[in-house]
Amino acid sequence: MTASATVTIAGFDNPVAIGSPVYNEVQTFLFKEAALLDQIRLNDWVGLLAEDILYTAPLRQTRPTHEFDKTIVRTMFHFEEDIGSLKLRVARLMNTRSAYAEDPPSRCRRLITNLLVSGTANPDEFEVSSYILMTRSRYDADQFDLMSAERRDLVRRVDGSFKLARREIILDQSALGMPNLGVFL
Amino acid sequence: MTASATVTIAGFDNPVAIGSPVYNEVQTFLFKEAALLDQIRLNDWVGLLAEDILYTAPLRQTRPTHEFDKTIVRTMFHFEEDIGSLKLRVARLMNTRSAYAEDPPSRCRRLITNLLVSGTANPDEFEVSSYILMTRSRYDADQFDLMSAERRDLVRRVDGSFKLARREIILDQSALGMPNLGVFL
Amino acid sequence: MTASATVTIAGFDNPVAIGSPVYNEVQTFLFKEAALLDQIRLNDWVGLLAEDILYTAPLRQTRPTHEFDKTIVRTMFHFEEDIGSLKLRVARLMNTRSAYAEDPPSRCRRLITNLLVSGTANPDEFEVSSYILMTRSRYDADQFDLMSAERRDLVRRVDGSFKLARREIILDQSALGMPNLGVFL
Amino acid sequence: MSSFERRLSDGTRIEDLIDVDTREVRVRTLADAELHQIEMERIFGKVWQLLGHESEIPNPNDFMIRALGEDSVLVARDRDGEIHVTLNVCPHRAMRVCRSDAGNAPTHRCPYHGWAFRPDGAFIGSPVGGETMHGKLLDKKQLSLKKARVTLYGGLIFATWNIDGPSLDEFLGEMKWYFDMLFDRTDKGLEALGPPQRFVLRANWKSASEQSASDGFHAYTLHEWLGQLAGFGSGDLTSSMLGVEVTSKLGHSLRCMPMAQKFERGAALKDTSLSLAERLEILAPPGIIPSMAPELERHLSTEQIEQLLLQPPQVGNIFPNLIIEHVYVPQPGGKPLGLFAVHTYMPRGVDKMEFVNWLLAEKDTPQEMKDAMRKMGVRMLGTSGMIEQDDSDPWLDQAVLAKGAQARNITLKYQAIHNPERPSWWVGPAEVYEGFTKDDTQWNWWLQWRDLMLNAG
């Protein structure tokens, strides 16, 4: 089971049933994560990340239907992060006053839906697929910036709570309509 | 209990409780269906359809509040499909190279929320109401096309899994803002 | 536990677990509420409100990250309602023919996600945080108006069913992109 | 103001955009905002436009709101049954008078200050009548809703702002001989099977409209799947390219393909020893059943009936923005299913248009056949139509590409030219071309566009 396929695995093979305890815990984890991000409690958010996290957002390209597997491009990324770079990003946003692109911050809302979960060979790790719609409002713009995506996560149980061990963000645009990804998805 | 009413029935009369096994199964069904559609696994999607499916999208009209029942027009449709026409649509998209309006395909994300379920006289059939927000991105457009709708489904249990036996899509626009409905909702 | 903080409490302290009966009931309550609002069954909606309801939407302002607590302004509001004013609003919409801004009504879809619930000192009352994305379509516009928000509710169990005792709507724009809030959130 | 000589702001004149000799049109024509404003005056202010079918508002005081160009109009039947088209904009302060897509109302009261109007647009009065809120400078007639001129044709409601201009008959010209075969052939006439589908595309209305002017060649490539999956042309679309194209300098056109070529059973139609009803049994036009034979004979000439049977119009247009689909869809049994639709392509600014799709049948078409025609229409045409979603894809591309500084200066080309010789065996009027499809019909469309655009009058 690998996240490198074009299609989602989570929820199809070895599914963790909707409504089962693990499913509910994963959902709780993702909803609270969204709340932390939306409320710019980024130092708390870092606490949810595993030390070996891989956090990526591959490029997308337009391809014909019969080349659908090539629409996700994993040789270049919009995000290609590890724990160090994520912490640096958070430190920049929270501890300096010159992270201008997000200070003043935009008002973001991360709506999380379509959660599907699968077990893995490791009983403490779960493949998680969720959909996100992020609305983003900056200054007094009358229109929201929007971004929809699937997030393919590996969530790991550590000492009774979850950590995010991998996230791959499958963005739905080949040319993003946001001026930056100065916010996390 | 009929789907011809203007208002939703599912979840109000004879409700199937949120969190009950049937509810969870229906939710699983809809989330996996959305994944198949988003990933253009349309032949798999056809496998979810009952042979007697009715798949429609009635027109909407603007009417005053006291004529709210006339806002859904069921004499003309944006979709009026049976299993044969749905299979033809899928064959066109998957087996030819001239379904140009969706080849190259748009990147769609179908966010499914507000799921409500009711039982019916038939213990194997369930009235299902869900909300969908579809984001749609084609080529390198910086803005998404959006469509929101309620879907009123009849879901039928067949041999331990579900089939979609009826879907009525209550679109939220009187003049659609998408160039086509070359994608399924 | 108070709703006056900038950050969400619901789901963090004294959480009501996702999947627990109370959580499921709250979710049912909110989904059915959304259905009533979307289908303009406003007299039914009023039946969901507690007589002592406070229904507010504070202003938002753009502030630097280190003044995030000032982004919610509770000295002025877009809504500041009690049961009397809410009933007047509904009477105007349902019983007169001159509520022109919403007659003919817009077609709204209230997608509810990210539900988190906490218990309170009162065993019959629950702090509830949910996200809403409202799509709104009027006349034959090809683009939807959008509004995203967090709703911080106090839900109270009364005689076996729920009533909405408080709602604070944290809108995500400092200058709203909708021509009015002639609809409820 | 109409006599003010208009140039685009970079100095270009309208006549610079079309090369009449080489049959080329500058691509920028599809994306120029200044040009668009002139079109709204000189074309949409002058031509006849289809707004709907009278069967949509069958009763006294029934009304519906439609777009006429970029204006909102009220289409209403008065208490005597007559249909009127008026500008849905209050003559007081430009509020939308009628705000429901459809309904029934003997009077329409503007919500702003309460001025009231009859279905024919006549000003009734302002509230608190004694106070004469509308003043005394103008008489009541001058305070009515602006009125368009209306003509019904086969129940189709056409309207124009050009009060003293050509009649609809004159506007259709010689081509009416053919249009009558489609729109005016039975006693009770046509009906709309329901309100029109409506959707908005980011495209210029001309992209859709010039295609509608009988662009025959695109089917071969753009609709390739029709041969592969839907049995069109028995799998080879080349045969669909052959036929007769009729057109006129007024910008209208039709493609008429021989039934004998499209359908095996079509050959049998030629047997003139059979009665008309018997021939209709073999293969009838969309919505027509054999028992309508006497009606056809009452409404059409022998020549028209022969053509309708043997080589009927199948697609075509009425200038500027109306497409006709009168299609015979192959069916497994061998007997095609009819499909009958008209669309208008209404501008919404230079870069958007609304696609308005009515499905039609004869009022007396049996309900079961109507249902089948409606389903086939929904599946093949309009919003989700498997054929027409591909037709509109080029329009979207053109709208994006025509903004490019290089692309705007290349040309659209209409250089496939028919043998000008009229087929001797053809009995109908207008320009007639036989053989493999060519660009003459579309070129006539552009010539008519050019004529109107150069005419400030």
Added chain:
Amino acid sequence: MSSFERRLSDGTRIEDLIDVDTREVRVRTLADAELHQIEMERIFGKVWQLLGHESEIPNPNDFMIRALGEDSVLVARDRDGEIHVTLNVCPHRAMRVCRSDAGNAPTHRCPYHGWAFRPDGAFIGSPVGGETMHGKLLDKKQLSLKKARVTLYGGLIFATWNIDGPSLDEFLGEMKWYFDMLFDRTDKGLEALGPPQRFVLRANWKSASEQSASDGFHAYTLHEWLGQLAGFGSGDLTSSMLGVEVTSKLGHSLRCMPMAQKFERGAALKDTSLSLAERLEILAPPGIIPSMAPELERHLSTEQIEQLLLQPPQVGNIFPNLIIEHVYVPQPGGKPLGLFAVHTYMPRGVDKMEFVNWLLAEKDTPQEMKDAMRKMGVRMLGTSGMIEQDDSDPWLDQAVLAKGAQARNITLKYQAIHNPERPSWWVGPAEVYEGFTKDDTQWNWWLQWRDLMLNAG
């Protein structure tokens, strides 16, 4: 450049848009992008504009960001308490200098290259000072934020770019006699109950503004429900149509309705044997309590007080885009609840506007009354206001409809004309009309618009 004679690109001159004789305005005026650009120069570059209330920035170095026309401005109090308005655009490279809606800062540093400015806009310097990054071609004064002229009126902050133009007093003209009754009547003066509501509508700013110029008639139909549900006019809104309308050629106006007509208890106000405090006990203007009687007497003349009691201004406007709401909302007990608001309608391009809504009270209004006034304000006015959401609905319609090629050439009409005779009993200045509401106030608005638009100076 301002002397360049401007015509719209189809040749229309500005004077063609208004027919002074028949009191008509072309609908296109509400949707013309070229005209809009001229308005931004000739109107918003010249008039006085309301930006807020000084109580919003009470402390030294407090600031807030506001729109002045389509420009962003910094409204800041300096350390000496004086309020300054400066263009929030860096004179270096046009970056937004101040990026927080409000706050407190002794200096404002531009994030791009670090140039710093005082609350009054004065340039302090660029970083790494010895390097003189700002160069030596201009002196420091020339590198300051562009400064507007500021005048406080009842604590309301007005500003203009017209540095040498008329003072605010001159701009308000004769009408100031009335405005003083509202804005300058107590010792501590007004306060804003909070920051303004802000929301953006797809409408032209003039749709909102011409309505604000005391369009009295619309209430009868558009606000019909007020009679039905909210006890206005005891259920018959006709009485709300009657009163006195004052206006001037400067485009300002007010509607003054007799309290005796609107409220049963209003009749008792006429008893001049009562003390002012006693009369205020019967029925006081919004936010006023009986103990303020001495203050009123200090600030207003006897004539002003009498009018304020018996026939106060209730709605009105300051040209071009400011509406005043000074409303007495009927309450079950019989004593109305006051509502006091001002809005500005700030353009955001030709087809959008921002609605900025401040709720006001006297600083000394008791907190409980302030709370009640705020709640009533939120419920009736602005974003979700049950009254004003309907007021703005026509603006939205006008914006859509005025794009139509036919609609743009019809007219807005202002043909309900008052008896020009001034009521002999009226003591206040300016043009005064009595009786059923008419269009003269709005027409003055358009005449003033026309004057400014024709004046390139």
Added chain:
Amino acid sequence: MSSFERRLSDGTRIEDLIDVDTREVRVRTLADAELHQIEMERIFGKVWQLLGHESEIPNPNDFMIRALGEDSVLVARDRDGEIHVTLNVCPHRAMRVCRSDAGNAPTHRCPYHGWAFRPDGAFIGSPVGGETMHGKLLDKKQLSLKKARVTLYGGLIFATWNIDGPSLDEFLGEMKWYFDMLFDRTDKGLEALGPPQRFVLRANWKSASEQSASDGFHAYTLHEWLGQLAGFGSGDLTSSMLGVEVTSKLGHSLRCMPMAQKFERGAALKDTSLSLAERLEILAPPGIIPSMAPELERHLSTEQIEQLLLQPPQVGNIFPNLIIEHVYVPQPGGKPLGLFAVHTYMPRGVDKMEFVNWLLAEKDTPQEMKDAMRKMGVRMLGTSGMIEQDDSDPWLDQAVLAKGAQARNITLKYQAIHNPERPSWWVGPAEVYEGFTKDDTQWNWWLQWRDLMLNAG
């Protein structure tokens, strides 16, 4: 049409927008739609533009779609390996010919009517060949995709519509001596580490581009955190302000900062007794490893190598819209990590632009180093780049603010002027300025913009 004298519609001439004496540019220049259209003709119709790197399409018949200005172009390698750039707009009816972002195809068939083209744009034919759908008025050569002129430089694909204009070498001019150090220094040359990041900002392309013309001063304030958190300038960014700026009247520029000043170990580089490989061991340019020493020596002159080692170009631009990032990122170990990127800022209308970001390395850079360079690039530059998300924030502000009627008439200022004396020790060509960063490079950008904009030819 190009000779038609163009004024903006308010009468402004292009030369009015720039004050050559005081080095000021009107802010409206960043938001004027009419000006934009002229730019698309006179600038983007004339200059060389970067479209990608040949390593993105390594095989015969590989292709990719790119934007050239606001036009879509097909960048394709033919079967002989040669790269062609053609307008991706069908010469028949302006449909998008190629609709996949990338792929491999020996022919490109237009979906509309099936015309087919070779990778070099040559027209092959229309379907049902015998029918000559493309007509006979033009020969096949005239029906090919419009072709741009292509030059590869270090594998970077440059193209221009100016077929007879200056060569790329002439276009780069004297500055090429420096660019060669970056783009043409190893045997196998550069490669793109992947397809470019692409995202769209609501900003004018000139906001990004004038900044790219070596605006040195902004780093001190806008990137303040780099000193605080990322070890740039050992925490004091002032040192980053010092160096040499080279530029030319063609609008190109580079900032070259001494390694000895930026990095402790940089001093050791000056030891010329060491071999080149040994010096590269101490501190090498991005993507370069010591074993490449012989290659550098083959490709560059001794003077170029010395500069590349001791004071290499670190940021700079190629006129009009290409930025170069050749950065040494401080690392805990003391040895910096290289970062090598180019971006183009492609217009999408006057108020939007696309940011296209390629990350580069030498083809022979070890994979591990490529991975590190890619990660660092993604983290610092482009979409989510911690440095560049702040760089683009002013562009967004400028786009909003420049619409204001007051803001549009203030100026952008370029008044920090270098000592004109060329440093005697500097060996490279072009204009050379030493010391604290100034505005001369950006001013050259604007002068070149002005030259092209005034040249209608």
